[in-house]
Structures are given as structure tokens and as C-alpha cells.
Amino acid sequence: MSEGLYVPLLDLGCGAFLLAGVLVLWRRDLMAIVGLFALQGMALAAVVVLLGVHQADAELIAVGVGVGVLRAGLLPYLMRRALAASGEGRETQPLVNVATSLLVAAALAMLAYAVAQPLIRLSPTPATQAVPVALTVLLVGFFVLVTRRRALSQVVGFLLIDNAITATAFLTTSGVPLVVELGVSLDVLLAALVLQVLTTRMRAAFGGTDLDELRELHD
Amino acid sequence: MTPMTLMTWLAAAPIGIPALAACGYALLGWNRVTAWFGAAAAILLLASAIALAATGPGEVAWGLLRADSLSVFMLIVIGAVAVPAMLAGPSYLAAEVARGHTGPRATRRYGVLTQGFIAAMALAVLASNLGVMWVAVEATTILTAFLVGFRKTRQATEAAWKYVVICSVGIALAFLGIVVTHYAALHAHVPAAYALDGATLAAHAAGLDGGVMRIAAVLLVLGFGTKAGLAPMHAWLPDAHSQAPAPVSALMSGVLLSVAFYAILRVKVITDAALGQTAMRVLLVAAGLASLAVAAALLLAQRDYKRMLAYSSIEHMGLLALAAAIGGRLATAALLLHVLGHGLGKSALFLSSGQISQAVGSTRVDAVRGLATRAPIVAATFAAGLVAIVGLPPFSLFASELGIVRAGFAAGLGWVMAAGLLLMLIIVGAMGRHGRRMLLGTGPAQAGAEATPVARAPVFAMLAGLGACAILGVTLGPLAPVLRAAVTIAGGTP
Numbered sequence: 190m191s192e193g194l195y196v197p198l199l200d201l202g203c204g205a206f207l208l209a210g211v212l213v214l215w216r217r218d219l220m221a222i223v224g225l226f227a228l229q230g231m232a233l234a235a236v237v238v239l240l241g242v243h244q245a246d247a248e249l250i251a252v253g254v255g256v257g258v259l260r261a262g263l264l265p266y267l268m269r270r271a272l273a274a275s276g277e278g279r280e281t282q283p284l285v286n287v288a289t290s291l292l293v294a295a296a297l298a299m300l301a302y303a304v305a306q307p308l309i310r311l312s313p314t315p316a317t318q319a320v321p322v323a324l325t326v327l328l329v330g331f332f333v334l335v336t337r338r339r340a341l342s343q344v345v346g347f348l349l350i351d352n353a354i355t356a357t358a359f360l361t362t363s364g365v366p367l368v369v370e371l372g373v374s375l376d377v378l379l380a381a382l383v384l385q386v387l388t389t390r391m392r393a394a395f396g397g398t399d400l401d402e403l404r405e406l407h408d
Numbered sequence: 409m410t411p412m413t414l415m416t417w418l419a420a421a422p423i424g425i426p427a428l429a430a431c432g433y434a435l436l437g438w439n440r441v442t443a444w445f446g447a448a449a450a451i452l453l454l455a456s457a458i459a460l461a462a463t464g465p466g467e468v469a470w471g472l473l474r475a476d477s478l479s480v481f482m483l484i485v486i487g488a489v490a491v492p493a494m495l496a497g498p499s500y501l502a503a504e505v506a507r508g509h510t511g512p513r514a515t516r517r518y519g520v521l522t523q524g525f526i527a528a529m530a531l532a533v534l535a536s537n538l539g540v541m542w543v544a545v546e547a548t549t550i551l552t553a554f555l556v557g558f559r560k561t562r563q564a565t566e567a568a569w570k571y572v573v574i575c576s577v578g579i580a581l582a583f584l585g586i587v588v589t590h591y592a593a594l595h596a597h598v599p600a601a602y603a604l605d606g607a608t609l610a611a612h613a614a615g616l617d618g619g620v621m622r623i624a625a626v627l628l629v630l631g632f633g634t635k636a637g638l639a640p641m642h643a644w645l646p647d648a649h650s651q652a653p654a655p656v657s658a659l660m661s662g663v664l665l666s667v668a669f670y671a672i673l674r675v676k677v678i679t680d681a682a683l684g685q686t687a688m689r690v691l692l693v694a695a696g697l698a699s700l701a702v703a704a705a706l707l708l709a710q711r712d713y714k715r716m717l718a719y720s721s722i723e724h725m726g727l728l729a730l731a732a733a734i735g736g737r738l739a740t741a742a743l744l745l746h747v748l749g750h751g752l753g754k755s756a757l758f759l760s761s762g763q764i765s766q767a768v769g770s771t772r773v774d775a776v777r778g779l780a781t782r783a784p785i786v787a788a789t790f791a792a793g794l795v796a797i798v799g800l801p802p803f804s805l806f807a808s809e810l811g812i813v814r815a816g817f818a819a820g821l822g823w824v825m826a827a828g829l830l831l832m833l834i835i836v837g838a839m840g841r842h843g844r845r846m847l848l849g850t851g852p853a854q855a856g857a858e859a860t861p862v863a864r865a866p867v868f869a870m871l872a873g874l875g876a877c878a879i880l881g882v883t884l885g886p887l888a889p890v891l892r893a894a895v896t897i898a899g900g901t902p
Contacts, residue, residue, distance in 0.1 A: 304623070306619075307619030307620050307622070307623060308588065308619075308620055310619065311592070311595055311617050311619070312591075312595055334573075334577065340569070343573055346577075347573065347577055347580075350577060350580050351580060354580055354583055354584045357584060357588075358587040358590075361587065361588070361590075362590050362591045362594055365539050365587060365590055366539060368472070368537075368539075368540065369537065369540060369542075369543065369604065372539070372540065372543030373539075373546075373583065376543055376546045376550065380546070380549070380550055380576050383550055383553045383572055384569075384572055387553070387557065387565060387568055387569050387572065390557065390560060391565050394560070394561070394562045404566075406567060406647045408646070408709075408710065408711075408712075408715065
């Protein structure tokens with residue numbers, strides 16, 4: 190593939206990845222949040238396939254397809270099923286309102302750019318220059334995790350962090366070795382399953398999945 | 409492919425045997441016979457670890473496993489804690505079933521998950537690839553989630569949720585650290601196939617980019633530190649360790665925390681060579697003192713004895729962090745001895761606390777008065793464990809704590825050590841007071857006779873563990889060469 194097409198497509202993919210992450214902060218409808226997460230998974234898969242095409246690496250293209258199946262297909266499917274079973278549609282009251290959240294996201298993006306400088310300096314290719322995008326999504330994921338109160342929102346926060354780390358791995362080094370990538374994907378899938386089962390138990394024990402209800406244990 | 413040598417079999421056994429036992433539970437369920445599979449697997453694991461120590465270290469199998477002395481030492485710790493924990497399992501679960509707290513499906517799951525958990529820990533310490541080590545450490549979180557939530561009560565569900573969310577997110581940061589290290593390695597011309605191999609990275613560490621490795625060091629300490637229960641990332645630990653069934657608490661507190669700390673030791677060898685000792689030292693001193701302070705503050709007015717034991721684990725992880733920060737041969741040897749001593753002492757304490765809570769029906773300190781007269785055998789193991797864990801002679805924790813403090817003063821960390829000693833003194837006082845309240849005094853009138861007959865197997869195992877802990881306080885015996893070699897690998901220059 191020519192350099193002329195590669196760089197804009199890479200930037201487009203990373204842009205979509207970032208946008209989907211930030212828009213999670215904007216929506217309060219849990220189903221829409223899951224949709225955005227699936228969209229982000231697709232953007233991530235597209236970036237990996239693009240890197241594979243650019244490096245003429247068939248294995249990387251195959252890994253990219255695998256990433257897409259897991260992160261745009263399987264994980265969103267699991268979350269949709271959990272949502273349908275619960276009948277809870279909305280993030281009730283995030284601790285920080287939407288407008289402030291988006292401003293925080295902008296601040297987090299600047300922080301990510303600052304932190305990523307040593308990484309870019311080591312090897313300033315078009316791909317590593319997109320690393321701040323991944324780190325922004327990582328920080329947004331943390332923000333979702335601490336400010337949202339529904340169990341499913343926390344799961345989304347965790348998975349955003351995970352998407353961001355996978356993106357960093359592919360942008361810096363075209364991915365970790367295959368055996369590690371497989372192990373990590375399996376761990377993430379199982380962690381999501383465990384959290385889903387725990388959500389069901391939480392609903393049975395507490396009558397809902399509002400995390401503010403979790404206050405049985407203290408010193 | 410090369411033929412499987414004895415070495416390969418021995419190194420694969422600690423992972424394979426518990427995995428086989430897990431399959432056995434999945435197929436046959438939990439009954440009077442299969443209940444002892446776990447104990448048999450643990451004994452075989454310990455035996456293969458000792459055999460590995462005898463045959464000497466070596467590179468093995470598929471380029472993914474390496475049984476060096478540090479790995480073998482950690483395997484011995486895993487075995488030494490798993491044996492009493494698994495011996496206590498059958499009687500603990502029998503009592504739970506008798507009270508109607510659990511059923512056949514849950515006991516089968518308990519068998520599968522505990523064995524899978526032990527196999528994952530063995531993989532974590534044997535993996536030569538940092539990525540595989542990470543996968544195994546995260547697998548322990550997933551496998552223990554339903555063990556923490558075993559009772560399905562509100563408290564257990566809450567503890568399990570916090571445990572999975574905090575540990576998975578924390579450990580994700582460690583993975584980012586590994587990704588960043590991989591990036592630095594590929595640009596330092598480390599061969600791609602070995603770019604995540606711990607020993608290869610340590611050998612090439614001087615060529616790794618400083619700015620990138622600094623980011624990696626922070627991420628790795630934060631990530632594995634979360635799993636090791638270091639403050640301020642410890643919030644999940646008291647909940648999870650107090651809610652899990654006693655044998656699982658013993659494994660989590662006695663050895664899983666140390667396995668996570670082992671990961672820090674492995675990456676510290678690389679970052680020390682790349683960045684010098686100061687970078688890690690600052691992080692570890694901060695985390696170590698914070699852990700001691702948190703433990704001291706929350707132990708003073710603690711009302712729940714399982715939570716007391718959990719905070720004591722935070723204290724000991726803090727001590728390990730200080731020992732790692734000091735570095736050098738004496739501190740590293742003391743660190744490893746402390747890992748073993750803490751495993752033996754803390755597992756005895758958690759197992760006897762399980763027997764106490766099943767007899768008394770509560771985990772409140774106030775509910776357990778006059779244990780020494782009500783249940784003398786359990787009281788004796790609990791008291792001996794308490795003496796061991798607060799670091800009094802003749803137990804090995806006294807020797808290792810002394811070693812850490814001496815090394816700290818010698819390395820010019822006098823103020824840190826003084827602060828640490830003060831906090832440890834507070835902790836000894838607090839735990840001594842709670843222990844005295846539980847053991848002495850007169851019990852409630854109705855509890856004249858011993859409530860439940862004490863199962864013999866776990867008591868013997870606990871006494872053996874505490875005996876070993878006491879002997880280690882005097883002499884290392886045949887462990888000395890393994891420990892010496894492990895210290896060299898973990899960064900103590902000979």
C-alpha cells in the first residue's frame with residue numbers, strides 16, 4: 190500500500206477509535222454505550238488490519254480479524270444479553286454531568302499527549318505518533334470507571350481500558366507475541382463473563398446494580 | 409521437537425498435576441474420596457518443587473518455561489502453603505455442607521477452581537516470558553473470583569465485585585507496562601522471539617531507552633502492586649480475604665500476594681539495570697511505608713479477626729516492598745525468607761480462623777472469648793501463628809525482619825527503617841491486644857463443651873508448617889543453596 194493512502198487511513202481509524210471512546214461519556218443510554226463500544230472495537234480491528242496490509246504481514250491481518258471478532262462481536266453481544274436480562278436501560282446519575290465529563294476528556298487528552306512524548310521520541314513513525322490517542326481512551330476508561338454508578342458502566346470502563354492497551358501494543362510494536370495475545374484475549378473474555386455473572390448475583394442480592402448499594406463491607 | 413527430558417517433566421508437573429486434579433473434580437464432582445485429590449496434588453507439587461531444587465536449575469520446554477532457582481523457591485512456597493490449605497479443605501467444606509451453606513454444585517466448583525488457581529500460580533512463577541507471567545497472574549484473579557463470592561451473600565458478592573474490578577484494572581496497567589517494555593526491547597535490538605523473555609531482557613537492559621522504561625517501571629509497580637495488595641491500591645484486599653472460604657484465604661494471603669510480588673522482583677531486575685536503583689527504590693519505599701501505615705491505622709481498632717489477618721498481610725507486603733527497595737544480598741535473602749515464613753504463618757492463622765468461625769459462627773473478635781479454654785487445640789495453633797506473624801522468635805519472620813532492618817540501615821535508609829519499625833511496633837501491640845482478647849478470658853456460659861470436633865489432618869499440617877517456620881528461624885538447612893542462587897537471580901550481586 191502506498192504511504193500516501195496509509196497515513197490518512199491510519200489517522201481515520203485512530204480518530205474513530207478516539208471518538209467512540211469519548212462519546213461514551215456523552216450518552217447515558219446503556220444500549221447506546223454498548224453500541225459505541227462495538228464501534229470502537231471495529232475501528233481497532235480496522236487499524237490492526239491496516240497495519241498488517243502496510244507491512245504485508247498476513248499473520249497480523251489475521252490477528253486483526255480476531256480482534257474484531259472479540260471486541261466488536263463477542264464482547265458487545267455478551268453485554269447486550271446482560272442488559273436485556275436486566276431491563277435496566279439508563280445510567281441513572283453519573284457523579285459528574287455530561288458537559289463537565291467532556292471537558293475532563295479534553296484535559297485527559299492533553300495529559301495523554303504529555304505522557305506519551307518519550308514513547309514517540311524513541312521512534313517517530315506515523316503509528317507511534319497515534320499512541321496519545323490510545324492513552325486518551327485509557328484515561329477516559331478510568332474516568333468512566335470512577336464516575337459511573339451502574340455495574341455495566343464499570344464493565345464498559347474496564348473494557349475501554351483494555352481496548353486502549355491493545356491499541357497501544359499494535360501501534361508501538363505491531364502487537365505482542367501471538368501466544369501472549371491469545372492469553373490476554375482469553376483473560377479479558379473470561380473477566381467480562383465473570384463480571385456478568387456477578388452482576389446477576391448482585392441483582393439477586395441487592396435488587397439492582399447501583400454500585401452505591403455496595404456498602405456492606407467496612408472497618 | 410526435543411524429547412521430553414526428566415527436567416521438562418519436573419518443570420511441567422507443578423502446572424500439570426493441579427490442572428489434572430481440576431479435571432478430576434470437573435468430571436467426578438466433590439465426594440468423600442475426591443475431596444482428597446487437592447491434598448494429593450499439593451503434596452505432589454511440593455515434591456516436584458523439591459526434586460527440581462535437587463536436580464538444579466535449567467532452561468526447559470517450549471521456550472516458555474524456565475525453572476531457575478528463584479522460580480523453584482517460589483514453587484516450594486506455593487507447595488508449602490497449598491498442602492495445609494488443601495488438607496483443611498475437606499473438613500471445612502463438610503462443615504459448610506452440614507450447615508446448609510452450600511451444595512454439591514458449589515463444592516464441585518470449589519474443587520475445580522482451587523486446583524486451577526494453584527496451577528495458574530505455578531505457571532506464573534515458571535513462565536520465562538513476562539507476557540505469559542502476566543496472563544497467569546490475571547488468570548488467578550478470574551479463577552478466585554467465584555471463590556471469594558463462594559457464599560453468595562450480599563457481603564460475598566460485594567467483595568467479589570470489588571476484587572475483580574480493582575484487580576483486573578490494576579493488572580491491566582501492568583500489561584501496558586509490559587507492552588511498553590516490549591517496545592523498548594525491539595528498539596534496543598533484542599531478538600524479536602526473546603523480546604519479552606525475562607532473562608534476555610535483563611541481559612540487554614542497559615540498552616533499553618531510559619524515558620520509555622521509566623514509564624514502564626511506574627506502570628509495572630502500580631499494576632503488580634495492586635495485585636500484591638500494596639497501599640494505596642489495597643482497597644479490595646480486606647474484603648476479598650475476609651469473605652473467601654478459609655482454605656482459599658490461606659492461599660490468597662499466604663502465597664498469591666507473594667506471587668504478585670515475585671512479578672515485581674522479576675521486572676525490578678530489568679528496570680534496575682536500565683535506570684539504576686533509585687527509580688524503583690522511590691516507588692517501593694513510598695508503597696511500603698504507605699502499606700505499613702494503612703495496616704497500623706486499621707489494625708488498632710479492628711473488630712473482625714479475618715480482616716485483622718488481611719491487614720496483617722498488607723503490612724507484610726509493605727515489608728517486602730521495603731526489602732526490595734533496599735536491594736543487595738542481605739535484603740533480598742531476607743525478603744525471600746520472609747515470603748516463605750509469612751506463607752507458613754499466615755496460612756496456619758487463616759486455617760485456624762476458619763475453624764474458629766465455624767465453631768463460633770461469627771468473625772467478630774468480641775464473639776470469641778476464652779478460646780484457650782473452649783477449644784485448646786485451635787487456640788494453640790492460632791496463638792502460635794500469631795506469635796510467628798508479629799515477628800517474635802523463634803519463628804523465621806523474626807530473623808527475616810531483623811535482616812531487612814539491618815540491611816536498610818546499612819544502605820543509608822535509616823529514616824525509612826525508623827518509621828517502619830515504629831509502625832511495626834504499633835501493629836505488634838494492636839494484634840497482641842486483639843489476640844489476647846480472643847484467647848484468654850472466660851467464654852460465654854453456654855459454650856462449655858467444644859462445639860465441633862477438630863479435624864486432625866489440617867491441625868497436623870498447620871503444626872508442621874509452624875514447626876518448619878520455627879526451624880527456619882534457626883537454620884535454613886537444605887534450603888540454603890536454593891535461597892543463595894535465588895538471591896543472585898533477584899538482583900543481589902554476589
